[in-house]
Amino acid sequence: MGIVDELIGVNERGEIISKDWVEWEHFMIPNKPKWLRDILRNSIALKGHCLTCTSVDGCYFVRSNMPEQALHPHCDCKTKTISYGIVQKNAKATSGIEKFRDYVFAPKHYGKGKVALFKSWGYTIDDSEALRREYAEQALIAYKSGQYKLKKLDEHGQQLAIPVSLKGKVFYSGWMLCPEGEIVLTTPFGGWIK
Numbered sequence: 001m002g003i004v005d006e007l008i009g010v011n012e013r014g015e016i017i018s019k020d021w022v023e024w025e026h027f028m029i030p031n032k033p034k035w036l037r038d039i040l041r042n043s044i045a046l047k048g049h050c051l052t053c054t055s056v057d058g059c060y061f062v063r064s065n066m067p068e069q070a071l072h073p074h075c076d077c078k079t080k081t082i083s084y085g086i087v088q089k090n091a092k093a094t095s096g097i098e099k100f101r102d103y104v105f106a107p108k109h110y111g112k113g114k115v116a117l118f119k120s121w122g123y124t125i126d127d128s129e130a131l132r133r134e135y136a137e138q139a140l141i142a143y144k145s146g147q148y149k150l151k152k153l154d155e156h157g158q159q160l161a162i163p164v165s166l167k168g169k170v171f172y173s174g175w176m177l178c179p180e181g182e183i184v185l186t187t188p189f190g191g192w193i194k
C-alpha cells in the first residue's frame with residue numbers, strides 16, 4: 001500500500017474518490033447520545049460557545065469539501081484526520097418514508113409545485129418505500145464519495161445537497177449532516193443540477 005492507495009480509492013460506481021477524511025471537533029461535545037449532546041451544546045452556548053460550531057462537532061467531511069475553519073474569530077473548532085475505514089463503517093443514510101408518503105404524495109402536494117415531477121414520472125404513494133430505499137442507497141454512495149455540496153450551515157447543523165438520479169434525471173436532494181457520518185433526508189427534490 002502506497003500513499004496513493006491510502007488517499008485515493010474507487011467507489012461502488014467505479015469513480016475515483018478521495019479517502020482523505022476528517023472529523024470536525026469542538027471540545028466538550030459528545031457525538032452521542034443526542035440528549036447529552038444537546039444539553040452540553042446549550043450549556044456551553046451560555047458561556048459564549050457558538051451553536052453553529054458545536055452543531056458540526058463529530059461530523060465527517062472529505063477534507064477537500066468541508067466548511068472553512070475558523071468559522072469566526074476565537075473559534076475553538078479543530079479537525080481530526082480519520083481513516084476511510086471509519087467512514088465506511090459508520091456512514092449511514094436515513095431517509096424517512098414520511099418524506100414521500102406524507103409529503104411528496106400527500107394529496108395537497110401530489111402533482112403540485114416542486115414535487116409535481118414525481119407524479120409526472122409515474123410514481124404514486126405505493127412507491128414511497130421503494131423511493132425511500134433508493135434515496136438512501138444513492139445518497140450514501142455519493143456522500144462517502146465526497147459528492148455533496150455544502151449548503152446552509154447554522155445552529156441546526158450543516159445542510160448538504162446530494163445528487164440523486166431517477167428515471168435518468170439527476171437532481172439535488174437535501175440532507176442534514178449528523179455526527180459520525182449519518183445523513184438524514186430533509187428534502188426529496190432540492191432543485192436541478194446546473
Ligand SMILES: [Zn+2]
Pocket residue numbers: 050053054070071072074075076077
Ligand atoms: Zn468554532
